[in-house]
Amino acid sequence: MRVDVVSIFPEYFAPLDLSLIGRARASGTLQLAVHDLRTWTHDVHRTVDDTPYGGGPGMVMRPEPWGEALEALAPPGGNPPRLLVPTPAGAPFTQALAHELAAEPHLLFACGRYEGIDQRVLEHAASRMPVTEVSLGDYVLFGGEVAVLVILEAVTRLLPGVLGNVGSLDDESHAHGLLEAPMYTKPAVWRGQEVPTVLRSGDHGKIARWRRDEALARTVARRPDMIAALPPECLDPRDRAA
Numbered sequence: 001m002r003v004d005v006v007s008i009f010p011e012y013f014a015p016l017d018l019s020l021i022g023r024a025r026a027s028g029t030l031q032l033a034v035h036d037l038r039t040w041t042h043d044v045h046r047t048v049d050d051t052p053y054g055g056g057p058g059m060v061m062r063p064e065p066w067g068e069a070l071e072a073l074a075p076p077g078g079n080p081p082r083l084l085v086p087t088p089a090g091a092p093f094t095q096a097l098a099h100e101l102a103a104e105p106h107l108l109f110a111c112g113r114y115e116g117i118d119q120r121v122l123e124h125a126a127s128r129m130p131v132t133e134v135s136l137g138d139y140v141l142f143g144g145e146v147a148v149l150v151i152l153e154a155v156t157r158l159l160p161g162v163l164g165n166v167g168s169l170d171d172e173s174h175a176h177g178l179l180e181a182p183m184y185t186k187p188a189v190w191r192g193q194e195v196p197t198v199l200r201s202g203d204h205g206k207i208a209r210w211r212r213d214e215a216l217a218r219t220v221a222r223r224p225d226m227i228a229a230l231p232p233e234c235l236d237p238r239d240r241a242a
């Protein structure tokens, strides 16, 4: 997968040379290039922002540099990348979207700063590539860079060969519509607290049931919204029998 990121703070992406993403880049699974938006400015001050039409606080990112940057990184005529723009005004970023993005050959991230990017940039881009404005949650950051780091981590770990034990992808939180059950490791007793005995019973049927029950209880307690979204077939057939 090819990934291009455009930002006025390219140094934000130095951490991507570390750990799994670093290995994914070294193995060629992920080709990542980070670009400084100011490359596409031509004034002596390399200006990227200006005051908002209609008034209001803050500044807006000017369309010209973005227009040139997107043209350079998604040249008309080639196979267009998918443009992702982190913003509080975007659609929720979910594990489902992460899987969708992991299947894309080329992602192009636009990191907004200030109050955001002139909307005409996204409208113009949408005429030649898929554009997704995506939100990580209902809060406001200084810019899209941190959001891109999160999205890149969620997507990269789904790429083939990046995670050693692929089994861990199947039963992780949000994979089966529920939160993950609590996890334990040695020692069996720690500060007087014992690991639930069923987990040390070796009875894999009972263990699977215990984990499902725990996952369900956790989800009901912490994320009732996910319960409402559960497809009916998700409930264990034995539950239905009960």
Ligand SMILES: O=C(OCc1ccccc1)c1cn[nH]c1
Pocket: 086, 087, 088, 112, 113, 114, 115, 116, 117, 134, 135, 136, 137, 138, 139, 140, 141, 142, 143, 144, 145, 147
């Ligand atoms: O703050 C965010 O993105 C940066 C950004 C982009 C445009 C204008 C202001 C801030 C964000 C919050 N949830 N998901 C993304």
